[in-house]
Amino acid sequence: MAIIAFSEERFPLRIAFGTSGGPERRTDIVRLSTGFEKRNQRFARSVRRYDAGSGLKSLADLAAVLEFFEAMRGRMTGFRFRDPLDHASARLGLPVSPLDQAIGTGDGEGREFALIKAYGSGEGAYMRSIEKPVGGSVRVAVGGVETAAGVVVDPSKGVVIFDAPPAEGATITAGFEFDVPVRFDTDQLAINIAAFEAGDIPTIPLIEVRP
Incomplete structure (x- = not known):
């Protein structure tokens, strides 16, 4: 081995x-x-x-x-x-939601968005990179609407990949469980x-x- x-x-x-x-x-x-x-x-x-x-x-x-x-x-x-x-994007005790964490904004060109978890709020929030999401746990929303079609998640890197770039100005959010x-x-x-x-x-x- x-x-x-x-x-x-x-x-x-x-x-x-x-x-x-x-x-x-x-x-x-x-x-x-x-x-x-x-x-x-x-x-x-x-x-x-x-x-x-x-x-x-x-x-x-x-x-x-x-x-x-x-x-x-x-x-x-x-x-x-x-x-x-x-170990989850939601607060302790709450279920995972596709609106839990903002992970980016569409520009009409980019197709890949890294998972992150925010601690705190506003400009002083700490943004933690989530590199090991649990396979099958990631839920994604574009502009507040959950979508699964045309979306792939790399569980070994924590990256959400769209088949087609999200529209310019569209907020990309995600919910997930993760390991360290x-x-x-x-x-x-x-x-x-x-x-x-x-x-x-x-x-x-x-x-x-x-x-």
């Missing part, structure tokens, strides 16, 4: 539900002699870190993690991970068989990557 940089396989869902973690940013802060601060954001986008090792698990779950870890060659290969709290591209952030699993038919892996660190 050839070793690849990224696999479209997903980390086992039943284990992901016990995950802790979330977005991380790097901000440099310098306090000036005047008392004011200068703040500089090192990275344009946040990086998500997770730990899927919390909680006692069945031996079947431990075996699933072990098999997946070996298949991904430890830190070598990236894979899909479902964030238990943030991650890799293991360790090359060793410390598995502990804590009790009969149960055990734990104290830490399973994962870090977001650019696929």
Whole structure:
């Protein structure tokens, strides 16, 4: 089997539900002699870190993690991970709608539009690129009207492709579920068989990557 940089396989869902973690940013802060601060954001986008090792698990779950870890060659290969709290274009608890996120405006020429999710509103909103939508979950609307004919979604890149360019001025929106591209952030699993038919892996660190 050839070793690849990224696999479209997903980390086992039943284990992901016990995950802790979330977005991380790097901000440099310098306090000036005047008392004011200068703040500089090192990275344009946040990086998500997770730990899927919390909680006692069945031996079947431990075996699933072990098999997946070996298949991904430890830190070598990236894979899909479902964030238990943030995995859809809609607000938590609401169903996905084709009007959830504005992803572009037609100019009569462009046919490809990248999926994004906005955090906040107005000019200060953070626009997150969604590169790993869940296949079959993407719903698209043009000018507020849902359309499926003549639309293809590349689930490995998060790009919506129209057969014909949307009309100039038409707002393109989309709703979707998505995974986070991650890799293991360790090359060793410390598995502990804590009790009969149960055990734990104290830490399973994962870090977001650019696929």
